Amino acid sequence: MKKTLLSLFAAFGMLASVCAENVSVTVDKADYTEDPQITGFTITDKNDILTGTAALEYGTHGNGIWSITFYVKEGTTKEALDASVTSDSFSFSPSDLQVQYLGNFLAGDYTAPISSNGVLFMVGDIQIWVYYEETMEEVEKPVINNGYQIPNSDFEAWASNKEPGNGWNSFASATGKFSSMSSASPAPVKVEGHNGGSAVRLNSLDLVLAKANGNLTTGIINMGSFSPKDPSNHNFTDLDNEGHYLLFKGTPDSVCLYAKFISGGSENGRGRFILHDKYEYHDPEQSGDSAHMVGDATILIPECGEWTRFCAPFVYTGTTAPKGEQYMLASLTTNPVPGGSAKDTLTVDDIEIIYNSKLDSIVIVGTALEGFDKETYSYTVTGQTPSIDQITAYSDGKGASVDVAVNESVATITVKGNDFEVNPENQHVYTVTFNNTSAIDAVNAENITVSYANGLITVNGAEGAQAEVYTLAGQKVAQFICNGTTSVSLNRGAAYIVKVGNYRQTIIAF
Structure with a gap:
């Protein structure tokens, strides 16, 4: 059902809350020293086109503003409203306050507030605006509590003009x-x-x-x-x-x-x-x-x-x-x-x-993933693919869930927000691809040299790669990052295998 709304409101004004049947509204005003001393306010509907109860409300159109709202009878044209409610429709006490007409009811777009460009009437310091709108009566959707958001958090549903209800109370x-x-x-x-x-x-x-x-x-x-x-x-x-x-x-x-x-x-x-x-x-x-x-x-x-x-x-x-x-x-x-x-x-x-659903960090074999950023979702890492239990991912969500899966050379980390049950779009997926090589694999083995003298192992041509030293029985006795010469204590006269990536060399400790 279509209803046309006529709303009139006055700034700086009226203290007492008053309701009157139909279109006769009287407002008692407290004794303010600076504002006009209005003791009565009446709207006359010449052609009987307004209907309903006129209720005076505070704050509907802004702080310090009292508003009076009427419904225009169904089928009323704008022309009929313009003829029925004019500047002569308003009466005040004391009567020497004059109404100044500033606009035309028919101005502006049909569905927009007529007063969008300014007030229509002035009575001393009182501003009176008139709104004329068409709205479609809608069936309110039920307010449902899904357990993760506050119901009616957009304040679209109102149980009365006294409070929203539907989960919000005053x-x-x-x-x-x-x-x-x-x-x-x-x-x-x-x-x-x-x-x-x-x-x-x-x-x-x-x-x-x-x-x-x-x-x-x-x-x-x-x-x-x-x-x-x-x-x-x-x-x-x-x-x-x-x-x-x-x-x-x-x-x-x-x-x-x-x-x-x-x-x-x-x-x-x-x-x-x-x-x-x-x-x-x-x-x-x-x-x-x-x-x-x-x-x-x-x-x-x-x-x-x-x-x-x-x-x-x-x-x-x-x-x-x-x-x-x-x-x-x-x-x-x-x-x-x-x-x-x-x-x-x-x-x-x-x-x-x-509900957050991103990662704060990824730790692989005890080492934080270098260059990690929660807004970057794909990474490539040089090294062998770790097992699931060697990957730890930390979410930025207090109640978020984190799932880690490893398939061949790709680790997939899925983070779901705590509200995933009702909001399945709230998830983020990160991937880490392992190229299953070490740093030394990219180095030409012909350029690597290993030597040992006076308790010092020198590895050239493999800077930054990890070196491991084993006995001939396969026991690892040392591990270090290649960066020139490294001090390693070995048994004099014994043979050892030095492994650098896929490179192997046997040395005798002297």
Whole structure:
């Protein structure tokens, strides 16, 4: 079903949250000394084309902005909307505030916001914008927890206009002694995402008695006190309340998200991601929590007006959870300090849990592969092909798997990320080819000379190659890298075989 959306919003304004049936909206405004003293705001629909309940919401179109949204009746043309809602449709109190009409409802592309080039009306310092869009009503896809990513991490699914739900919870579903007052707390707002789609915006508010941070969690908010710093105010994993705990299989390496942050006093917005065992873990932590932490990652988000990608590594404690009993408590807030400031705005989108699937190093017969780089996937090594147990590969992924296979002269090393079960593309394959020669094989044997005198063996023509000295019975008594003359203790008068690659020479020790 197609719906046409008309949204009007005003900056610098209105404090009290008011809903009115149909299109009559009255907004009471607190006594500000610098802003216009508007005590009433009404929209008149001349031709009865608007429908639904007009709800006043804060922050939908930016910090400090109140918005009023209407639906236009199905089949309404733009011309009809233009005729029905004009500059004369707005009335204010005091009445001496004049409406200045700045635009035309029919300007711009049919499917784009009409106000994309500027405001349509000015009332003192109040800006009023009008949006006219067509959207297709869609059936929401079910949000599924695959155990390796946070469900609804792109914030496309919203259970209501008070919180995303579907794995993300705010004050609307809070518990605790003062949860009945949750309607006064700052609700998350659905806004445009960093790459289209939706994102979530959190705002902090001054509630007179205290400042309230914007707060969103995969657990549940406990509202236990009027004092923001009281320990009874916290987020926690509610093991007995489905939708307010997050079972998590993965052993991730890092977490990334896109964010914008406008400070009203807070130095940083924050995202925190705590892995823990089957326990009602709290954020901020309480006594006994730390023993149950498996690992955590914290992203601090400084002020930035444009979408920016932030990442942080997971740090592990050494504690592990039994299979099927690991949980994640994720929380987003406008300020890491409870009640630390007001008028902060944190917008977040596309949270991604990262599982590394590359190598940090390859060790062959006890020696690190020279020139190794995790972004280079193919190598050629001079030497004999080693056995599997002589090759050790180390992954950069905490929970990644490493498989080594040797087929004739090629060693194949496959690294799979810890989320391979649900993301089979997350793997990298390295190959090491052995040419089954030694350094001396490339040297002309006719150029090699070996001599022994006064306890010194001299090998010429094979610099850099490995030399081995054996008794005639086959016992190796010395090994060295050829680099001119080498001191080797041999029994005087005995015969020995000196092997350099495929070259052999018998010497008598004198």
